[in-house]
Amino acid sequence: MRDGSGTRNSPRLRVALAGNPNAGKTTLFNSLTGAHHKVGNYPGVTVEKREGSVFFDGSEIVLIDLPGTYSLTAYSLDEVIARDFVLLERPDVVVSVMDSTNIERHLFLCLQFQELGIPVVGALNMSDEAESKGIAIDGDKLSLLLGMPMVKIVGTRGKGVEALLRAIRSAAASAAASPKTTDYGPELEEWLGRIERLIDSDPAFAPPYPSRWLAVKLVEKDSVAVKRIGVHELHAEIVALCGEAVRWIESHFAKDAEVVVSEQRYGYIHGACAETVARSPVKGSGATETVDRFLMGRFLGLPIFILVIWGIFRLTFALGQYPVAWLDSFFGWLSALIGPAIPGVYLHSLVIDGIIGGVGSVLSFVPLIVILFFCLSILEDTGYMSRAAFITDKFLHGFGLHGQSFLPLMLGFGCSVPAILSTRTLKSPRDRIVTALAVPFMSCGAKLPLYVLLAGAFFPKNPAGAVMAIYGIGVALAGLSSLLLSKTVLKGEVTPFVMELPPYRLPTLRGIAWHVWEKSSQYARKAGTVILAASILIWAITTFPHPPQDIGARNAEASAYRTIQPGASEGEVAAHLAAFDAGRNLEYSIAGRLGHAIEPVVRPLGFDWKIGVAVVTGFAAKEIVVSTMGILYKVGTGESENSKGLRSALLADPIFSPLTAFVLMLFVLVIPPCFAALATLKAELGWRWLAFALCYMLSIGWALAFTAKSIGSALGWGA
Numbered sequence: 001m002r003d004g005s006g007t008r009n010s011p012r013l014r015v016a017l018a019g020n021p022n023a024g025k026t027t028l029f030n031s032l033t034g035a036h037h038k039v040g041n042y043p044g045v046t047v048e049k050r051e052g053s054v055f056f057d058g059s060e061i062v063l064i065d066l067p068g069t070y071s072l073t074a075y076s077l078d079e080v081i082a083r084d085f086v087l088l089e090r091p092d093v094v095v096s097v098m099d100s101t102n103i104e105r106h107l108f109l110c111l112q113f114q115e116l117g118i119p120v121v122g123a124l125n126m127s128d129e130a131e132s133k134g135i136a137i138d139g140d141k142l143s144l145l146l147g148m149p150m151v152k153i154v155g156t157r158g159k160g161v162e163a164l165l166r167a168i169r170s171a172a173a174s175a176a177a178s179p180k181t182t183d184y185g186p187e188l189e190e191w192l193g194r195i196e197r198l199i200d201s202d203p204a205f206a207p208p209y210p211s212r213w214l215a216v217k218l219v220e221k222d223s224v225a226v227k228r229i230g231v232h233e234l235h236a237e238i239v240a241l242c243g244e245a246v247r248w249i250e251s252h253f254a255k256d257a258e259v260v261v262s263e264q265r266y267g268y269i270h271g272a273c274a275e276t277v278a279r280s281p282v283k284g285s286g287a288t289e290t291v292d293r294f295l296m297g298r299f300l301g302l303p304i305f306i307l308v309i310w311g312i313f314r315l316t317f318a319l320g321q322y323p324v325a326w327l328d329s330f331f332g333w334l335s336a337l338i339g340p341a342i343p344g345v346y347l348h349s350l351v352i353d354g355i356i357g358g359v360g361s362v363l364s365f366v367p368l369i370v371i372l373f374f375c376l377s378i379l380e381d382t383g384y385m386s387r388a389a390f391i392t393d394k395f396l397h398g399f400g401l402h403g404q405s406f407l408p409l410m411l412g413f414g415c416s417v418p419a420i421l422s423t424r425t426l427k428s429p430r431d432r433i434v435t436a437l438a439v440p441f442m443s444c445g446a447k448l449p450l451y452v453l454l455a456g457a458f459f460p461k462n463p464a465g466a467v468m469a470i471y472g473i474g475v476a477l478a479g480l481s482s483l484l485l486s487k488t489v490l491k492g493e494v495t496p497f498v499m500e501l502p503p504y505r506l507p508t509l510r511g512i513a514w515h516v517w518e519k520s521s522q523y524a525r526k527a528g529t530v531i532l533a534a535s536i537l538i539w540a541i542t543t544f545p546h547p548p549q550d551i552g553a554r555n556a557e558a559s560a561y562r563t564i565q566p567g568a569s570e571g572e573v574a575a576h577l578a579a580f581d582a583g584r585n586l587e588y589s590i591a592g593r594l595g596h597a598i599e600p601v602v603r604p605l606g607f608d609w610k611i612g613v614a615v616v617t618g619f620a621a622k623e624i625v626v627s628t629m630g631i632l633y634k635v636g637t638g639e640s641e642n643s644k645g646l647r648s649a650l651l652a653d654p655i656f657s658p659l660t661a662f663v664l665m666l667f668v669l670v671i672p673p674c675f676a677a678l679a680t681l682k683a684e685l686g687w688r689w690l691a692f693a694l695c696y697m698l699s700i701g702w703a704l705a706f707t708a709k710s711i712g713s714a715l716g717w718g719a
Helices: 025-033 077-089 100-114 127-132 139-146 161-174 186-200 211-219 223-231 235-253 257-276 287-295 301-341 345-363 366-382 384-391 393-397 403-411 416-425 429-441 445-458 463-487 509-528 530-543 551-564 570-588 590-605 609-617 624-632 644-652 658-670 675-685 687-714
Strands: 012-019 050-056 059-065 093-099 120-125 135-137 150-152 277-279
Touching: 012 025, 012 077, 012 100, 012 161, 025 050, 025 059, 025 161, 050 161, 059 161, 093 100, 093 161, 100 120, 100 127, 100 135, 100 139, 100 257, 120 127, 120 139, 120 161, 127 135, 139 150, 139 257, 150 161, 186 211, 186 235, 186 257, 211 223, 211 235, 211 257, 223 235, 235 257, 257 277, 287 384, 301 345, 301 366, 301 384, 301 463, 345 530, 366 384, 366 445, 366 509, 384 393, 384 403, 393 403, 403 416, 403 429, 403 463, 416 429, 416 675, 429 463, 429 675, 429 687, 445 463, 445 624, 445 644, 445 658, 463 658, 463 687, 530 590, 530 624, 551 570, 570 590, 590 609, 590 687, 609 624, 609 658, 624 644, 658 687, 675 687
Parallel strands: 012 059, 012 093, 093 120, 120 150
Antiparallel strands: 050 059, 135 277
């Protein structure tokens, strides 16, 4: 909600939204700010903080949506991001968003924020679901016991958000952290007190970390806390005291010190909940449990999941062919309409061949994107995606992947960039690297135009089957590649997979619309910016420079054509000479020279220089491969991946055959992804792994394509 009384000169509060995955944090963020961000009912959606603002009661409240995390111990990158933001950037208030149906689990993180010395407000989300399950929470009493405001909300409906905003304003106005902190019991409190006093004894030591929080983390053997205390003048004494404390605790409790701290924290939470949470029995088993018995069955779970994904792709192609055909006709009509009005040969070629032929071919693909992500959004918002991660966990372990790797791999079907970013949710660096290197093998949406173009032209009887086969090969390669890496350069144990399963929920039309709008608008924006610029550049390098006129060569070509076609009319001869001139101009251009330079590399795969140029331009964005082919084959009259003009041109080219088409799809599937995905790999893994990924994928792509070409030729599939 927005209070219209706010102005840009209003007092400004910075509020961090934090919480466990599936707590409804991002849904609340969107509800408050109206921002169209991705909302998914599975862990790991938010991989970076996002900002939005709302005006309330004369103040501008800037909300920062932090990554979902289960604790503030430095295990995963998400935990580090959330903790460092609160500690180093010091927001005015932290809102800990909690699932009211599992309050004890979510309070575990909330109390850790309380120890950071910043005002905390608890948002008891999904309070309606809790009530339907017979869970009654006394929010006022819980607030009193824990020393922080607790507000009941329903983020999906905006219920309770005004009360939450008032609590935020009140907490910020007090500018003081909660006077209460977790009571870890007399034994631990004695040791924590001694460590705190020793930390506070150095007046020059002024870290952003409160001494209480540092003391707890030192007992938990947290690496960041140990490193931070290294600049303290009594560093040696603190280390010695912490070592003594850890040894005593582990000897006394016969458990690891970190486990003891967690158990004491849960004990404190359990005591508070015993006083404030009442549970009434509800007749019958819940809908979630009933559905899970079927969808997550030992024998049926995986087949059902495969059937669901297969159905989505079949539905996408079945429904998408109609709007794609409409857009195809539209761009053809547009070219015919404006073509005669464009003056000048070069300007006409730029607009028709470069812009409409390049960008139009990509925009024609938008309907398939919309349908595909509409279906996937329903799976995400209902909670089925989280269950699919569990269903595939055992299967993924066989390939050296983590069960939670399923989520990034599924995102890879849309775009490799968010998929690689979402590997941050994996706690083990080894698991993150293996998963990030597997993501590019998943066919992102940008590769689909090329698949549709070639499958429609060379596999007309079952184009959807051909495309799904390439998708399946990508999934298999992701698994085999991960197995290879986990047995060689990335040896190590796969960490156990633990994740909360959210209850099934009916997806909201608004949530699904956000999913679809985000993906389709992102795709359309790319077509209007990156792909437009690339299409103009490709047009330029395929047009210039012009070769010198060679009248003798033209006359010889005309004579040869009349010999082959003795009854040809002057118009037919002129058309043939125009095609001859276009081919000669193309070969003489910058693109032609580049293509001929790389042709020795791609020729063993059955490709010519034109295909080589198209593949190289695909490094900017995989959608550009189709638009480049449209420009190279001079059919830029609104042709898309489903256009008869471009398909006919490919079918008429002797270099192409069903085998060549299949090898090209396979090659584009495996070679490195676009520049944006490569930049993300570098940011997440560093230069060394980026260089490895480039060499690894290029080598596998060439070798696999060469093998497929050789086997296909030997079996006589090249015709």
